[in-house]
Amino acid sequence: MSHEGIRFVAKGEQETETTLPRIAVTPQKVRVLLSEGKGVEIDWSDGHRSAWSFAWLRAACPCATCVEERKQEGRKPGQPKSKATELLPMYTPPAKPLSAQAVGRYAIQFNWQDGHGGGIYSWEYLRRMCQCQECGFAREETAGAVN
Numbered sequence: 074m075s076h077e078g079i080r081f082v083a084k085g086e087q088e089t090e091t092t093l094p095r096i097a098v099t100p101q102k103v104r105v106l107l108s109e110g111k112g113v114e115i116d117w118s119d120g121h122r123s124a125w126s127f128a129w130l131r132a133a134c135p136c137a138t139c140v141e142e143r144k145q146e147g148r149k150p151g152q153p154k155s156k157a158t159e160l161l162p163m164y165t166p167p168a169k170p171l172s173a174q175a176v177g178r179y180a181i182q183f184n185w186q187d188g189h190g191g192g193i194y195s196w197e198y199l200r201r202m203c204q205c206q207e208c209g210f211a212r213e214e215t216a217g218a219v220n
């Protein structure tokens with residue numbers, strides 16, 4: 074019996090960056106700054122802290138319609154629609170939800186002022202989209218999206 078040509082991969086090696094440790098996607102504290110109109114802050118169980126503005130969250134809506142729309146326009150999650158693509162540019166007030174609610178233990182959902190509300194933002198999705206500098210550098214290619 075020969076093991077020639079067969080490579081045994083240790084379990085750890087197979088892990089890709091698509092797997093986040095549970096502790097990194099478990100929020101310890103979630104603050105939805107609704108009245109301030111600011112955004113969402115999460116303290117994660119691994120000690121990391123993330124924050125997103127409502128405008129960013131609205132433009133990162135993970136519902137099928139928005140995902141498809143972003144794909145067609147070549148936008149990244151959180152990247153606002155370019156004004157140039159609108160035929161009649163109108164003033165749009167910054168996105169703000171009327172309310173937010175937890176979805177089970179794994180996600181949060183917003184009821185946006187503009188009537189939209191189908192997007193379910195899982196903790197994992199949000200953690201992956203952490204806006205802090207550290208995570209931004211780790212994702213590299215978001216450079217240039219700095220406000």
Ligand SMILES: [Zn+2]
Pocket residue numbers: 134135136137138139140189190191192
């Ligand atoms: Zn959506």
Ligand SMILES: [Zn+2]
Pocket residue numbers: 121122123203204205206207208209
């Ligand atoms: Zn981060």
